[in-house]
Amino acid sequence: MQDIVSKTDLRTELLARRAAMRPEERSAAARPIRDALLSLPEVEMAGTIAAYASIGDEPDTRSLLFALWKRGTYVLLPILLPDGDLDWASYEGPDSLVPGARGCLEPSEPPRGPGAIAGADVVLTPAVAVDRTGVRLGRGGGSYDRALARVGPAILTVAPLYDGELVEALPVEPHDQRVRAVATPSGGFVRLS
């Protein structure tokens, strides 16, 4: 319970920090994150990438999605299901996104089922923070804990973050699924152990 309480507090604090960033600072983060990811061999070689369309104060992923799509990568995006699990459907360009639950932008293509993430060669996950061992703090719905449990051990899982959101240590619970890397504006791509 101690950990759960402190996760909630941490999430609140980190989201407030994002909200307090200057808009220019937020928008300046998107390009270095995008470029670090686009030049990564795993991303260049990937046939399918599971990603997400950023919302609100999250580091912007829209130009990354567009670049991947233009390059011919098959991009899957999440659809939030009523029980908090994630379904997946293909991204077919910026005009193919529609408003979904909780302020999300979701793909309008036919859903392929929650198991579709297992076919991704690289998975990009939203996160509020990640620690040095890959423990990830998300929105608190457990959606990505469920989704990442379906991803094989050799698959690169990466969370785009702002500087300062790769932290020393986060509280960890048994259901928490780690990510294997992060991408930040100043640090670029950082693989975690």
Ligand SMILES: Nc1nc2c(c(=O)[nH]1)N(C=O)[C@@H](CNc1ccc(C(=O)N[C@@H](CCC(=O)O)C(=O)O)cc1)CN2
């Ligand atoms: N961009 C993005 N897509 C995602 C997630 C995410 O964290 N970010 N999810 C991660 O699991 C899933 C959806 N789950 C979500 C759970 C809560 C909220 C949320 O707290 N929304 C705020 C408003 C959003 C904002 O403007 O910042 C809210 O409802 O108050 C959003 C998505 C799948 N898609």
Ligand SMILES: Nc1ncnc2c1ncn2[C@@H]1O[C@H](COP(=O)(O)OP(=O)(O)OP(=O)(O)O)[C@@H](O)[C@H]1O
């Ligand atoms: N496999 C699962 N099936 C059902 N519920 C789960 C599962 N994994 C985690 N949960 C539930 O999700 C809730 C939120 O967990 P947590 O705070 O770790 O979310 P998070 O990792 O921050 O969020 P997210 O994964 O959506 O980004 C917890 O109450 C947990 O019990």
